[in-house]
Amino acid sequence: MKNNQSTILQKSPIFYDTFERKAGAQLKVTHYCPGCGHGILHKLIAEALVDFNVDDKAVFLSPVGCSVFAYYYFQNGNIQSAHGRDPAVGTGYKRANPNSIVVSYQGDGDLASIGGNNILQAANRGENITVFFVNNATYGMTGGQMAPTTLIGQKSTTTPRGRTVANEGYPLKMSELLSTLEAPVYVERVMLTDPKNITKTRKAVRKALKNQIDNKGFSFVEVLSACPTGWKKSSQDSKKWITDVMEKYFPIGVKKDVSEEREPTIVKRKTPKYSDFHKLLDIQSLNSLPDVPEIPKTQNISEEIKIAGFGGQGVLSLGYVLANIGMGHDYAVSWLPSYGPEMRGGTANCSVKVSSDRIGAPVVDNPTTLIAFNKPSLQKFEADVVKGGNIIYDSGLIDSPPERDDVNGLPIKATEIADKLGSTKAANMVAFGVYVGLTGYLSKEYIQWGIKHIIKKEKFHKLNLEAFNKGFEFGKKHK
């Protein structure tokens, strides 16, 4: 590793010889104003990347701001991000390619204002990236408007009488803020004023990059940097202003450093074989199980079932079992739940279709069978049932039978029966049995085999079967 200070202002091999990406005639000089801090910081970063031999692996994020054109100069992979989004873009890149070295480089407007939450969250996740934060107390690129770091009393084009606490609040101290978080490994504020401080900055830049190379996590270097143009000051006065004014509010120094004790985190991703994908993704069909019984012939049917009750009565899982069994019989099926807050504490319902034809609308407007587990459900859907349709209802919980006389009412104390068998949870299987016994188009043998594969909880297998059988006998009798 080269380590002599004289390399600082030499051209780094990581910089392009001519800046071809820069439009216009002057392809040898940068677009930065004289006395601007950006150029110096670019060089320090470039030098460190080369010295650590990671320049090929480095991916530089150019934010919105004066440094948006960093890609004119750096010869390494470069991603130009939307205003403030570097930490998110860097997170995405690094996660996709953990082998890279991600350098996020942001201005104060970019990082502390519009991208405030992105930097906070990336720091808090401890993303293994390095962030350089150029604090020049102004919006350089857009012409000197107020930044979140503009000092109290400082004039800008949007604080023409100076920033006031009353109107704009206090300048944000990002380094102090981020150093209170658990995850960051290293946070330091430095300034680009004189050779001594440039050397300090150089050290900080290297440390922040080294931490990433060593997989230690998130590092953050805030750099107090001159913007002579925005400040309307000479280069010399700008440097003096940093030392005399800025540094008083933004004191330089290490705010947090746990790089010694922090263990490296190496990202390890699984590399499964393609042939294992279906298994890993739990892709498995009922009828491809080895012990599948004979699948009965399909009949010409078009069943539309509405199942409704309180949340917790197994309404949705009854629909799920029915749709699965229907699919197992080679029918077209669909299952559509009511969803969202509707489900919370209140009623739940689902629409199931089982058909020998392709299914159009998955919504059941007019059920051929309504299965109701509570009174509000019966009241809500009774009128929708087709003429001659079935209403299976839990007569232990619903005290008044359906009012219509053009439908087939089937009262069964499903919850009570299930309770006697061992758990009220199996009430839905009692109702399922009634439906199957009544309609007769699904095979009892197939169901008895299928239920235990569909509802995987083994301790309910016996109970579910008993409940189903009780319902089935009742349904068959009322066919």
Add this chain to the structure above:
Amino acid sequence: MSKMLIKGNEAIIRGATLAGCKNFFGYPITPASEIAETASYYFPLVGGNFLQAESEVAAINMVYGAASSGVRCMTASSSPGISLKMEGISYIAGAELPCVIIDVMRGGPGLGNIAPEQSDYNQIVKGGGHGNYKLIVLAPNSAQEMNDFTMKAFELADKYRNPAVILADGFTGQMMEPVEFPEPVEKFPEKPWAIKATKETKDNLICSIDLDPDDLEKHNIHLQEKYAEIEKNEVMCEEYKTDDADVILVGFGIVSRIIQTAIDELRNDGIKVGMVRPITLFPFPKKIIDKYASKGNVKNINVVEMNNGQMVDDVKLVVNGRKPVSLLTRIGGNIPTVKEIINHIKKRG
């Protein structure tokens, strides 16, 4: 191959992983949350990465970053979240990055509700973000298509270096249906433009800024040429009983399923109705609609949507006054019923 009963939202993640997607960035929102939940469970098992971002804004920018590296990546959300993603989508389109975005639409505007709507048609198909860009948009209507189109979307996104969107709705996401899953994709296209953090790719730049108007114009013309190419090659459209139809219904997504049932019933009453169902909303199936707009026996064309009438504008543009175009809509999370469609068609005669 045999089938498995599965929710549309979960089928999307199976499809994505089978298509080789290894990176998911998202933020919870009903009715799309299961997509993130399913990804959080399965992505790590197949060697992928799942991250719940701090916001939709962050999620889409994470996708921007991941896509820059050349990997297949995705995000999923629902309408209000998609609104937030729009800036990032514009950047991704401008920088020509492939990725897949899932929008499980819900009721709006504002917080609206979580019931299904199709009111993101304009913001997705016409570009809700700034600039002259187009997204490839696929509108599934079944759980099977949630899988198939997700896989297809990754393929198209890579082929054209363009974001592709699955524009679904609350119902298609929540509904369970039998799905047949194919074998995983094992071969992926080369991406020489990607930043791989290697010596060979160190000159690569992912960028959407171009200060020179002539250069930016050139880039935009290139984009328009690409979109024209997509229009030429990638139109997908389903027709149902259109052969002898003298009344045409047009609907996309879940609406097309309701239309289908209505058509079967209307045909029982002797009315010759057929459906044109745009599957790709961009590229829009202009030629097929044009065919019926110029067909002598076609009396009228009728658009059904779950929004305030957004796709109907594109239909009218093609029909260009040659046939009367009517519109039947339900909004606010209501869905048109089979009966409503039947009555609407019968009234038009």
